[in-house]
């Protein structure tokens with residue numbers, strides 16, 4: 509008997525829009541469903557895999573590049589690896605692209621692989637739009653493509669948006685993508701039945717936007733002024749030093765610092781601390797407990813324009829507590 513093709517939802521949206529929040533929301537709403545997750549991060553140090561609350565056997569992280577460029581073969585391998593697993597019978601697959609990914613080549617990867625096409629079907633392309641920061645990026649080619657290729661637009665962070673700005677925001681989005689269904693959300697809390705289970709993806713509509721999608725070689729360029737760097741330390745951080753440093757950094761460079769995120773070890777805390785920033789907006793909260801028998805390592809990623817990697821790394825490391833030198837007898 510032929511196995512039903514696995515429905516795939518591609519989740520796009522600019523840096524920090526709320527994609528991982530949406531994935532976690534969906535996973536917690538649909539515990540009855542075996543959902544595989546492939547997550548692609550731009551930075552070389554993985555953070556998102558740690559933040560997603562999926563069964564660890566059903567999640568694959570693709571790092572060190574953008575899914576739409578160098579790591580497209582990794583995407584195919586990732587999907588095939590999940591499909592080949594015999595210990596979990598997946599009901600569906602979510603693919604969270606990096607915030608800098610152009611969705612066209614990602615979709616092309618799926619639509620052009622004959623073997624994959626017999627196993628999976630694209631159900632929907634969801635773009636999470638950051639209601640607060642969208643205006644900053646609306647002229648960016650990647651951000652526009654993410655919006656244009658979506659069949660569902662989730663306008664997220666409504667809690668932070670001045671209600672008088674909603675109409676013009678929706679107008680901007682409709683100008684780029686008049687056909688997509690639109691839904692508002694806070695913390696990406698969209699009814700699960702709207703996010704999955706409804707086949708919305710239409711190749712015909714996509715070809716209207718990008719007629720050469722199936723033939724073209726991927727030719728889009730990333731904004732060369734955007735880069736990322738990361739830093740790690742096994743030395744616990746001092747919370748007061750970190751707070752002072754991060755606030756000063758955001759005040760000085762928040763416009764250029766598109767995204768920062770980290771998993772942090774403060775002092776002897778048994779729990780991890782998660783840190784996020786999107787431009788000037790910062791959020792931190794306790795995360796899961798550090799696993800026993802592992803080295804507790806803080807990890808921090810910066811993505812932005814004109815980054816001075818060395819200065820950022822040094823600033824972060826200066827927040828690490830100095831371990832007292834052994835006393836000399």
Ligand SMILES: Nc1nc2c(ncn2[C@@H]2O[C@H](COP(=O)(O)OP(=O)(O)OP(=O)(O)O)[C@@H](O)[C@H]2O)c(=O)[nH]1
Pocket residue numbers: 521522523524525526527528529530556606607664665666667668693694695696767769784785786790791
């Ligand atoms: N106030 C507010 N914050 C939100 C909302 N949705 C997400 N956030 C916060 O925004 C930050 C980024 O959210 P993520 O879900 O990690 O965003 P992302 O799109 O996965 O980020 P990248 O993958 O790094 O591009 C986190 O601090 C979230 O808690 C929202 O509706 N309101």
